[in-house]
Structure formats: C-alpha cells, structure tokens
Amino acid sequence: MFRKLFFPALLALSVLLGACAAPAALPTATVEPALEPITLTDSLGREVTLAAPAQRIISLAPSNTEIVFALGVGDKLVGRDDFSDYPAEALKVQSIGSLYPKVNPEVILALKPDLVLAAGITNPDDVTALAKLGLTVYTTHNATGLADIYSDILAVGRLTGHSADAEKLVADMQARIEAVTARTAALTDKPKVFYEIDATDPAKPYTAGPGSFIDQLLTLAGATNVGNVSTEQYFQISLEELVAQDPAIILLGSFTYGGQTPELVKARVGWDKIAAVENDAVYIFDDNLVSRPGPRVVVGLETLAKLIQPELFK
C-alpha cells in the first residue's frame, strides 16, 4: 500500500517543487517531456548542449527568427537582430542591433537568454565571444541547399522542444516543393531568366551563378538561369553577356534593398533590346523569399514558378 502511494506522492511533490523553482516561465504551448539534455553539433562543428528546451531565445539572423516563429515558439524570442522583420510580431521583440562590425555582448547578456541562435552569416568570432561568456550558442547553416534548411528547422525544433512541429513543417515544405517540381521536372521549354540581386552598378549587376541557392530554386521553378555562364556563385554579369543571352524574364530581387523597378530597368542604357524588357516581362521580386534560408523559401519557389511558368501555375 505504501509503495503504491509513495511514487505518485513523490512525483506530485517533485512537480510542485519544480513549479516553485521556475515560476517565471509559463510555457503556453504543450512542450514535449525532455528528460535528457539536448546535445547537437552546429554548423561550425561545435557541440551544443541544452539542459532543457530553450525558454528565452535570441535570434541573430532573419532566417532563424522566421524558423522560430514558424515553429510556434515566437513567444519565447526575447531578442532579435535589426534585420529580423518577418513576421510582423518579430518587430515587437527587442532588437539587439545589427551584427556589424560586431555583436554587442552586454545587451545579449542582459536579456538572459538560454539559447542564442547564430547563423551562417554570423561572424564565427562573435559566436566565440558569446560562448566565452557562458551563453549557449547554436549556429545554423550557411545554407547551400534545401537540405540545410530542413536540418536547421529540425535542429531548432529539438532545441525548443518542438520536434514534432519541426517535422511537420519540413514535411509540409517538402510536399509543397514536390507539388511544384512534379509539374516542372518534365518541361522542355525552360525560359532564360535573369535574377538581379543588386544593381548598384546597373552596367554590371550582381546575379546568382550555378549551384547557388537562387540558381537551385530557379531550376526547380522551370527556368534556365542566365547566371550559369559563370563559375562563381555570386558575380557581376556584364551587360554585353546579358544582351547576348537575351533573357525572356528578368526578376528584380534588387527591388527589396535597392528599390529597382521595371521602369528603372527600361530606362537603363542598352537594356531596351533585351527580350524581357521589350515584352514587359520584368518583375519585382521579394528577395527575402530566396535569400533567407528559412521556411519561406517554399513561398519563394511557388512565386518563382508562377512568374516563370504562368501557364502551368494558374
């Protein structure tokens, strides 16, 4: 009889004690039981251990912020970098500044995070500096493909105790990408597309070369990337090369941070003979959809597909 009662009593007591010990954190979402510490290796090869799912998270990159919100743990974000502007709720979270020339460690320490999510774009020396202060820092990938994004989402899921949500999110993304590629895979007519990243110098704008993330998405969306002429992943293409290639579609990712518009492109010297300009096939494009390795790349791919293969994706 005593034995039968002892264990439930002990359990109840420990729950009570636990509740008393941590009165501040009130998890609203159902958190999986995490009895063992979470140990993962991050993209820098560092071993990162969390005793329990993170309750106070700081994100140092827009992609990480978007992942955190997509997993439904946005309420646990206590700090974000200046560029994290999506979703709108993220703007209500306190900013810790931009990361250049370096992260301000005092502000981060003052927010008492139990997890700092650095990214591939974070200076590894900043990661070192924060780790030296005793903070737990996990660095996501400098994504080279969709697989890296999936693995980042799953990692953040584990670190926040939302593995199931992460797996669901990844499965959903895979299904939506599958839905696009199922229709574009067999295409033989793949129009030439020029994706403009930056046109600070309109005579030789930056574009994405073979193997880059943008190139992969363009290919999946049923396009032939004009940038494939290079061997570099990011490079400045010459206007001569562009005219010779004569792309049928121009996408202005340069709109997002450079304010480029189809009208401005039309006014550029020497661009009027390019097929895309002649046929009014110059479109502005939200560069954040393809430059942030987060859950919204799916939206990026779907938007690309609609612009590139309008007949297929009505």
Place this chain on the structure above:
Amino acid sequence: MSSPHPLTPSPVQEVRERERGDDLQQTPLDARLASVPEEVFRPRPMARALFGLCLAALLFAVLLGVSVGAVSIPVTTVAHLLLARLSPFPATLNYPEMFSTILFDIRLPRVALMGLTGAALSAAGATYQGLFRNPLADPYLVGVASGAGLGATIIISMGLPVTGLGLMAVPVGAFLGGVLTVGLVVMMAQVGRTTPVTTLLLAGVAVGSFATAITTFWMLRSPDGMRRAFSWLLGGYAGGGWQPVWIVLPYLAVGLIVLQLNTRALNVLQLDEEQARQLGLNVNRLKLILVGAATLMTAAAVSFGGLIGFVGLVVPHALRMLGGPDYRRLIPLSALGGAAFLILADLIARTMFAPQELPVGVITALTGAPFFILLLRRLKRSVF
C-alpha cells in the same frame, strides 16, 4: 632643411640649438639659427604637467570605460565590484552575477585592449614621424595595415574551423601579413647598404597598394568570407575576452622599451641623416630597429583592434604641440595619451547608438580630425 618662417622654429632647429653646446660647436650652422630666441631650448612649460595630465586622462578614461555601456550598472556598484576584486579579502556582494560578467569579462578586457591598441598606434606614429621626419607619417606608413588586412582576409577565406587552434587564426594571419609586408618593403627599399627614407616610403606605398588590391580581389572571390573579412577590417577581432590583452601586452611592453632606449638617437636624427652620421650615429641600424619595433607593436595591435585610423597621427601631434618635440618625452606621452584617446573613442562607439556598435575608426576620425584642426589653429606654430 629650413623652417618656412624664421619665427617658427622647427624641431630640427631646436635640436640643433640644443646640441650646439657640445659636439656641434664646429659644425657650420645656418646663420639664421643664431637669432633663435633662448626660450626654444627650454622644455615648454606645459611639458612637465603633461605627464600628470595624460595619466589623469588615462585613469579617467578607464573608469568611464568600465562604468558606461549598453547595460547601465550604477557607478557605485562598479566601484564595489572593482574594489572587491582587488582587495585580498573576498567580500560577498549582493549584485546580480550578470554585472560582474559584464564588468570583468566584457568591459574590462575591452578597455584594456583598446588602451594597449591606442598606446601602440600612437607611440608607433610618433616614432615614424620622427624617423621619416615627416609630419604626415602614421603607424601604417610602411604597409602594416594593408599587409595585416591581406593576411586576415586570406585566413578568413580559408574557412578554418573556429574551434581549438582555429580560434586565433585570424589575428595570427593579420599579424604575419603585417610583419611580412613590412619586411618585404624594407628589403625592397634597400639601396646598397643603406635604406633611404624616400625609397622606404615609396616601397611602402607600392607594396601597400598591391596588398590592398589583392585583398579586394580575394574578398570578391570568396563571398562567404566577405562579411567576416569586412567585419574584421572595420572592427577588428570580435572574439573578445582577456586572451587578446595578454597577447598584445608583451609586444607593446618590449616595443615601448626599445623605442624609449632610442629616443636620444631619434632626437639626433632630427638634424639630418648626414649630420647624425657625422655624430657617430649608425643611422641605418637605428632605422631598422625603430621600424622593427614600431611594426611589431602596430601589427600586434592591429591584429585584434582592426585598422583604426587617426590615433597615430592626432595624438602625437597634439602632444608635440603642447609639450615640444623631444622624443624622450614624446614617446611615453604618446603611449599614455593614445591609450586614453582610444578608450574614450571606443566608449563613444559602443554607446552612441547602443545596442548598435559603430566601428571605433569612425569615432577616431570624427573626433580626431576637428580636434586636430582646432589645435593647429590655436597654436599656430609649426613644430615640424
């Protein structure tokens, strides 16, 4: 070498005057020199007070530097924590642990590193100005900066692991880049058995531009490393902690001692090379020793602090205007003044737009240039 105006004596003339009593008696001097008033020989009245002033400024800068930051910690708390850490009897203080982390692991090492960097850049700047007898000389003159930038960029683009030994790879790369570049410059500048100032300057400019061009090219070739390289060029090593302080300290200490031991020779060199040689000075050896010491100090400082302009120019000139051109005083004064100046500049850089940090080089230029102009206008006398 003569001054543009008879009433504005140059240090050359001053030294000539000072030395006239002994060895130079027989040396024919400019007739004009005879009319230089007596007062030029004496140390400027400010000079003695300057050491005290600079020390006070440094102390003030350090205290302000550790008290102010993005997170506000009451000054009394800072004082308590500092005293408790310094006193042999450990006292139990009831402050959040975060305060002590911010104070001892973030602010204090940062203030210390900035102090060392400022001292190194400023003392090296004063040395180069004396060595080249050129008021425009700065610590980066013979190519340390461009070499360090190239070294850092190459290491960053190699994408070494950031654990274990790889942690310090960037500062080490910058240091080697800086030292090797200056070595190359000195080798190229040698004409026969001497190293003329003109060829040293020209070789420095040429090799420096070359290294900068490669750096730019390299950064464009490795877009992934570009952010990190950019970050280093703007703000130096971001790794933080006490390690950089312990690495830079010996370079600065040894460098300053070597410079101080050669300040008399540096004074004599202000005549001109031929006269200094006639006085028995091994000018070529002196040049190599001074360039070597100044380069090692600068390279060590730059590897962690990044490329910070204006400190090596403004601080020595300001102190020269206030305290006279005697290098026996100028070198230690520059070290103290440079340390105080850079600590304060860094304080502004990290608090002005907190939590956003500004590159400290922006602040040194923004505050240094107007201050410099003000000094020039108020003390309208050429000290060069």
